[in-house]
Amino acid sequence: MPTHPYDLLILGGGSAGFNAARVARSEFDARVAIVDGARELGGLCILRGCMPSKTLLWMTEVLHLAQKAKNLGLRIPAAAPNMPAMQARKKKIIADFAAYRATALNSGNYDLHRANAHFIDPHTVELADPKRTRLTAKKILIATGSRILTPPIPGLADTPHWTSDDILDLARVPQSVIVLGGGIIACELAQYLRRIGARVTLIQRSPRILREHSPEASAVLQQALRDEGIELHTDTRIEKITKTKHGVRVKFIHNATNKPLTREAAHLFNALGRAPNTAPLNLPAAGVLTNEQGRIRVNRWQQTTTPHIYAAGDACGPHDIVHLAVAQGELAARHAFLVPAARKKLRPLNPAHHLGVVFTSPAIATIGLTETELRAKKIPHIAASYPFNDHGKTILMDANYGYVKVLADPSRGRLLGAEIVGHDAGELIHCFTTPLVMRATVRDMLRAPWYHPTIAEIVTYPLEELAEKVAQASSP
Ligand SMILES: Cc1cc2nc3c(=O)[nH]c(=O)nc-3n(C[C@H](O)[C@H](O)[C@H](O)COP(=O)(O)OP(=O)(O)OC[C@H]3O[C@@H](n4cnc5c(N)ncnc54)[C@H](O)[C@@H]3O)c2cc1C
DSSP states (O other): OOOEEEEEEEEOOSHHHHHHHHHHHHHHOOOEEEEOOOSSSSHHHHHTSHHHHHHHHHHHHHHHHHHTGGGGTOOOTTOOOOHHHHHHHHHHHHHHHHHHHHHHHTSSSSEEEOSOEEEEETTEEEESSTTOOEEEEEEEEEOOOEEEOOOOOTTTTTSOOBOHHHHHTOOSOOSEEEEEOOSHHHHHHHHHHHHHTOEEEEEOSSSSSSTTSOHHHHHHHHHHHHHTTOEEEOSEEEEEEEEOSSSEEEEEEETTTTEEEEEEESEEEEOSOEEETTGGGOGGGGTOOBOTTSOBOOOTTSBOSSTTEEEOGGGTOSSOOHHHHHHHHHHHHHHHHSOHHHHTTOOOOOGGGOEEEEOSSSEEEEEEOOHHHHHHTTOOOEEEEEEGGGSHHHHHTTOOSOEEEEEEOTTTOBEEEEEEEETTHHHHTHHHHHHHHTTOBHHHHHHSOOOTTOSGGGGHHHHHHHHHHHHHHHOO
């Protein structure tokens, strides 16, 4: 028998689920239950995603700067990682963040159930607790996140391998690692491994790493990773992975030349991606459909194919990004509880405002539509870019990789998108976020003061070029 009739029942207390709960409770005084089966509360971002990875990447960025200090005329003789100390610092930081989230979840504002759940019918879930407790609710949000994917590559499942969870917990520098994959997590953590001192070989199937980014951005990062000593193979297909006496062996073919290659290393890192964590939910019982990747299908209000059931975060995508998970969770909660008249003021999330950051060094950051998307949608646009190796502040910092590129509409110069590859790109991209959302033009951006010498003022060069193009196009 159902025991708890809730207004909103949330499966998963990570970024999407927690923020949906917060909004439902604080804005609508809804009776909310959160069900989470994790041993430790906090969600992926805090426990095994953004925060631990960025803590370690920042440490190795400082290490890297110290190691290349002689370029700046400095003598820093023995900069080296102290892995136990790095892990201790990371653990302390993550424990504090997780405790903060756990306190909020246990605040009494929500009923928290510590078990996994699956659907019995569109309003009922059953918990995997000894009593097999059943909970019912008027509305349900699925925010169960994602899990590591192990694709059917011959030998992979039978060969011991690390995942991102293992890399983030390494207490010693591994002698050598083969990284499978060329997505964001693969690139960020391959550079981390190289910078702590491991020999790293990265093997990627696509013709370039970060295939969802522009070819120019990929090319700059590929060069930077090779310059740091990572052996990079793109455009490959893996024939076989085997366990050896001393580690692993990967046999693969280079597509362009059809040449077979073999690489060996002490360890293998599976960075081939993540899949939505939806299979154990018994979604058919709730009438919730998924797409071919297993992501839950949602409309622009995060409603699934069963309208009183919503989904948010990695469980539905389209991108595994925290600020998106939070925004989707909040949107779902508002849509679920706003009265119909007030719902009219609600805005769906705008894919033309998409913001993404890759925390490699140089970093890659994008906002808005990319040039490829603009071309595919046949949206008229003009583009201008400027390289970091010709800008005063980045030259004096010896931060020469990369460029900033701006995309605007040709008639008024309204911003359509921007891409930054280079030092602190993840911070710099925020020069563009508010102007883009406020529909500013390149001229509007140039009316703002830009301090000299800063990295940010590099942005003014492509803006000026675009402003000139717009002026020429509109002059009689
Ligand atoms: C190494 C790494 C680095 C990353 N770095 C970044 C970054 O820098 N920036 C960024 O934006 N994103 C980053 N991400 C992605 C980001 O962490 C995720 O997009 C985000 O945390 C997803 O939030 P979520 O709420 O959808 O899922 P989660 O936070 O994973 O929450 C899902 C919750 O659901 C629970 N659950 C699962 N199944 C059930 C069930 N059946 N019943 C009950 N509970 C269940 C789980 O226990 C979990 O607590 C990174 C990811 C990784 C792996």
